[in-house]
Amino acid sequence: MTKLAFERPIIQRINAGLPSKYGLPRHIEPLSHIEGVSIRELLSRYGSPLFILSESTIRRTYRDAHRAFSTRYPNVQFAWSYKTNYLNAVCRTFHQEGSWAEVVSGFEYDKAIANGVPPEYILFNGPDKTRDDLQKAIKNQSFIHIDHFDELYEIIALTKELNQKARVAIRVNMDTGIYPQWDRFGFNYENGEAWDALNRIMASTQLELVGLHTHIGTYMMSTEAYKTAAAKLAALAVGLERKHKHHIRYIDIGGGFASRNTLRGAYYPGTDTAPSFDDFAEAITSALMSSELKPETLPMLILETGRALIDDAGYLTGTVLANKRLADGRRATIIDAGVNLLFTSFWYDHDIRPVEATSEQTEDTTIYGPLCMNIDVIRGSILFPLLKKGDHFVIKRVGAYNNTQWLQFITLRPKVVMIDTQGQVHVVRKEEKLETINAQEVVPVHLDKIEW
Numbered sequence: 001m002t003k004l005a006f007e008r009p010i011i012q013r014i015n016a017g018l019p020s021k022y023g024l025p026r027h028i029e030p031l032s033h034i035e036g037v038s039i040r041e042l043l044s045r046y047g048s049p050l051f052i053l054s055e056s057t058i059r060r061t062y063r064d065a066h067r068a069f070s071t072r073y074p075n076v077q078f079a080w081s082y083k084t085n086y087l088n089a090v091c092r093t094f095h096q097e098g099s100w101a102e103v104v105s106g107f108e109y110d111k112a113i114a115n116g117v118p119p120e121y122i123l124f125n126g127p128d129k130t131r132d133d134l135q136k137a138i139k140n141q142s143f144i145h146i147d148h149f150d151e152l153y154e155i156i157a158l159t160k161e162l163n164q165k166a167r168v169a170i171r172v173n174m175d176t177g178i179y180p181q182w183d184r185f186g187f188n189y190e191n192g193e194a195w196d197a198l199n200r201i202m203a204s205t206q207l208e209l210v211g212l213h214t215h216i217g218t219y220m221m222s223t224e225a226y227k228t229a230a231a232k233l234a235a236l237a238v239g240l241e242r243k244h245k246h247h248i249r250y251i252d253i254g255g256g257f258a259s260r261n262t263l264r265g266a267y268y269p270g271t272d273t274a275p276s277f278d279d280f281a282e283a284i285t286s287a288l289m290s291s292e293l294k295p296e297t298l299p300m301l302i303l304e305t306g307r308a309l310i311d312d313a314g315y316l317t318g319t320v321l322a323n324k325r326l327a328d329g330r331r332a333t334i335i336d337a338g339v340n341l342l343f344t345s346f347w348y349d350h351d352i353r354p355v356e357a358t359s360e361q362t363e364d365t366t367i368y369g370p371l372c373m374n375i376d377v378i379r380g381s382i383l384f385p386l387l388k389k390g391d392h393f394v395i396k397r398v399g400a401y402n403n404t405q406w407l408q409f410i411t412l413r414p415k416v417v418m419i420d421t422q423g424q425v426h427v428v429r430k431e432e433k434l435e436t437i438n439a440q441e442v443v444p445v446h447l448d449k450i451e452w
């Protein structure tokens with residue numbers, strides 16, 4: 001019989017508050033496997049820390065979302081938001097499922113092309129499209145979503161130089177009852193700017209107006225806001241039919257659906273509060289169907305859903321480095337994954353689990369990353385079981401924004417692996433090495449020699 005590990009006894013105040021309608025906080029269940037693959041084995045094979053993606057979860061979530069919309073509306077198209085996670089393996093999984101690409105920079109545009117996306121299936125958004133980017137998008141007949149008047153005029157000038165028409169849509173911002181309003185992108189609906197832009201586009205012989213676009217916010221919990229947005233874009237489309245006899249090809253409602261992560265400080269977990277794809281689909285499609293848009297000319301409905309499609313498919317796993325007591329007596333656990341890898345820990349209370357079975361005992365714990373920075377806090381306060389040095393943890397729902405917003409800072413970024421639908425594991429991004437970083441640097445000759 002092996003000797004049981006010593007656990008220091010602790011005295012803990014019982015908070016005799018009322019349980020929420022979801023019950024009292026439960027024991028934190030360990031998570032040892034993902035898609036039947038042992039996390040411990042993955043760590044020993046690929047190193048710690050490690051990002052793990054589940055291809056099955058991506059496909060299942062995508063199909064769930066697609067079904068929710070396509071059963072309610074005749075013509076639905078998703079476009080994968082590259083900035084949410086532009087690892088090629090992730091993008092290609094979405095493209096195999098039928099997604100177009102939604103990009104917000106020349107770099108992302110080129111990445112989509114390199115992933116084999118036909119240019120006419122790329123939606124080019126954002127306020128920062130260079131002259132070269134625009135030229136390329138015009139030549140390729142991609143859909144350019146115009147953000148401001150300066151861009152509109154530049155596109156008109158370019159189409160004349162190139163002697164080629166451009167396919168354009170405008171991004172519209174509006175009051176959807178959510179404040180602060182996201183009014184820095186696109187043309188405003190209420191003050192008439194959107195109509196001004198549309199009239200100018202219709203007056204130009206060089207521009208083909210193909211659609212109307214909006215993206216009303218991110219991590220949106222309100223389906224009502226989408227209903228308002230869809231109704232306002234439909235009103236613009238109806239106005240275009242009346243005034244210009246022009247039918248647009250699509251209405252693009254953007255992204256922003258809340259994922260099932262829990263916002264920092266939220267009382268209820270995101271798994272209980274995030275509306276489902278069916279809820280969002282019901283709000284959006286019912287607004288379009290009950291508008292004055294005619295059934296025979298209903299435009300295609302485009303969704304640029306990002307975080308809600310990928311968050312659940314990503315995990316970050318790693319190893320406990322140490323435990324210590326803080327000055328106020330609270331326990332601190334230091335892990336080998338910091339905020340440089342997990343940018344989203346600034347706004348989410350991430351669901352973090354032990355990989356191995358632990359005792360039932362939990363204690364109020366702060367979980368720190370390994371960086372020499374005070375801000376490196378993965379969880380400020382969590383009732384967590386005692387993990388010892390060398391034990392493993394796994395953080396759920398990290399698929400959105402972390403693999404794009406991560407920083408190379410103090411430590412090198414680790415491998416990302418993807419478990420395919422057959423349970424096979426693939427490295428989809430190699431770990432960084434000193435040479436990876438040094439390859440980008442140039443040392444001036446006079447700094448070559450150092451005398452000691």
Ligand SMILES: *Cc1c(COP(=O)(O)O)cnc(C)c1O
Pocket residue numbers: 081083084102104125126215217218219254255256257304305306307308400
């Ligand atoms: C970021 C972004 C998206 C995706 O947003 P999520 O909140 O991740 O769904 C979609 N469209 C545009 C224009 C964006 O900038």
